[in-house]
Amino acid sequence: DGGITQSPKYLFRKEGQNVTLSCEQNLNHDAMYWYRQDPGQGLRLIYYSQIVNDFQKGDIAEGYSVSREKKESFPLTVTSAQKNPTAFYLCASTDSSHLRDTQYFGPGTRLTVL
Amino acid sequence: GQNIDQPTEMTATEGAIVQINCTYQTSGFNGLFWYQQHAGEAPTFLSYNVLDGLEEKGRFSSFLSRSKGYSYLLLKELQMKDSASYLCAGEGSSNTGKLIFGQGTTLQVKP
Numbered sequence: 001d002g003g004i005t006q007s008p009k010y011l012f013r014k015e016g017q018n019v020t021l022s023c024e025q026n027l028n029h030d031a032m033y034w035y036r037q038d039p040g041q042g043l044r045l046i047y048y049s050q051i052v053n054d055f056q057k058g059d060i061a062e063g064y065s066v067s068r069e070k071k072e073s074f075p076l077t078v079t080s081a082q083k084n085p086t087a088f089y090l091c092a093s094t095d096s097s098h099l100r101d102t103q104y105f106g107p108g109t110r111l112t113v114l
Numbered sequence: 115g116q117n118i119d120q121p122t123e124m125t126a127t128e129g130a131i132v133q134i135n136c137t138y139q140t141s142g143f144n145g146l147f148w149y150q151q152h153a154g155e156a157p158t159f160l161s162y163n164v165l166d167g168l169e170e171k172g173r174f175s176s177f178l179s180r181s182k183g184y185s186y187l188l189l190k191e192l193q194m195k196d197s198a199s200y201l202c203a204g205e206g207s208s209n210t211g212k213l214i215f216g217q218g219t220t221l222q223v224k225p
Contacts, residue, residue: 031211040122042201042215043157050211058212090156094211102147103213105156 003027004106006091011111013078013085021076021109023091032074033092033103036060043090049074078111086113118216120202125222126192134187134219136202147213148176148187149201157201160187189221197223 004025013019023032031050035043045058049068063082068074074093078085088110092103117139126132138146145164149157163169163178163185175188187200199218205211 033211035215040217040220042118042217043203043213044215045212048212088154102159102162103211104159107156108154110154 004091004093004104006089006106006109008109009107011109013111013113015113016080018077018079019111021078021089021091021111023074023076023106024072025074025091025093025104025106026072027093027095027104028071029093029095029104030071031094032068033094034058034064034066034074034076035090035092037088037090037108046076046089085111087111118202118204118214120200120216120219122217123220123222125224126189128192128194128223128225130192131188131190132192132221134189134200134202134221136185136187136216138183138185138202138204143180143183144205146176146178146185147203148185149203151199151201151218153198160200192223194223194225197221 007022033048034046037043044060046064047066049055052071055066055068065077088108090108091106094103120136147162148160150160151157161176168177173190178185199220201218202216203213
């Protein structure tokens, strides 16, 4: 079955630690995106990548880093520099960066900083 | 700049019709998406409008007026399972696939 997977579903981290969230897709999609969602709020874009080995900052990139070494994978690292990392993180992908292509979302990772 | 506004919460009765509005201001605009999101889950695609007018898909319809910067999602014959958040999202003209999301409208369907 084709789809987007994110792991883990729940993640706990101590303050001051970096943590990496996984996002994998087998849809052969070119573009991938990372969003953050806080309670009662919409999605905010952290980073996005339109092709392998290239990525751009979204609206709230500070304290985060990404890599895109393979088409299928777009991991997100939440660094200790992120002041308020507790949130629901969603990864999405689309066939191309053209608007007409729907973004498909993974199941999400809920990160809690203890 | 880009800004998407939608009501925070709505309540409706099972079997009824509800309209969720979305207004936007974008510097260049390509189209508008509606997503459904149940609590703790990922958003799922409902509809996409790029031209003015109404797009119908079963119980769900979506309308767009580009001149007025306005869209709505219409849900008919409401069911309890329709209780969810409904996210309006649009893109500017940068053609990067980036979406700007509204804060979402939480719909509660009551018996």
